[in-house]
Amino acid sequence: MIKKKKLQEASIPTSSMADIAFLLLLFFLVATVIDVDTGLGLTLPEYVPPEEREEIKVDPQRLVAVLVNEQGDVLIDGEIVSIFQIKNLIKPKLLARVEMPLSKKIIVSLKTDRKTIYNQYIAALDQIKLAFFEARDEVSQSRFGKRFKDLTTEQQEQMKDAVPIIISLAEPEEIK
């Protein structure tokens, strides 16, 4: 008599599969970088060759000219102030023109010297943006009783119409 060999059940042990998968998962969890780039957004004006440039007269009442020199001194409408005063100088002007049409809104023009330190330029731009954001917050607080970021998209659009962010970078001078 030949004994029938008992066939061993062939199977891959799967109990450690979960562990292996967890290890891989951990690796990807650690390796994933979900860092969001933060910063000050701005849209540059379109480039127009010098010979095609046209002078457009802007109502001087609308324009707030911010000039930053190489020492970090700021000149707003002919007055020397420090960088940290920019916000408080611009905000009341924005709030005064909330009800006016788009063609009458404030334009902030930022101009720097070629030797100005980048940090100071960013600080000035930051102040200007803060002024716009705080003005928006105040208007939405009085209209809807909420802060700007808590509004619905529709209301936000309405706010953006009330306080549009118009920042103009002055054309750099040709002479170096």
Added chain:
Amino acid sequence: MHFQKRRAGTKQEIPTSSMPDIVFMLLLFFMVTTTLREVDVLVQFKLPEAQAIEKIENKRLISYLWVGKDKRIQINDSIVKLEEVEPIMYGKRQVLPNVIVSLRVDQGVDMGLVMDIQQALRKAYCLRVNYSATLKI
């Protein structure tokens, strides 16, 4: 009186046989979302600080441009000259029409260089820029 304890007839174990599947699903999700392509930054820079910063939601639109302490400009993986910024960025814009250029500029650089880069970007029609900054606390 004697109460007989009622026991549920079902098993009381949690079935673990599908655990690997669940874990693999998670794994696949992370594998797909991970972007391992990190550019080597060849320049040294320290970002300025600001308060009114915004987040850029769409990371795929961002194209980085670094300017280091020593005023070297880096795009992608290489150091470029100022004159090369315009053609490179123009090429990028043709691939991605609404590209956002994130300027990671060292805080000590003077504005002359930044202005020149901005002029190059304007000529290349890359008009959306983002001055990268960290949150001031």
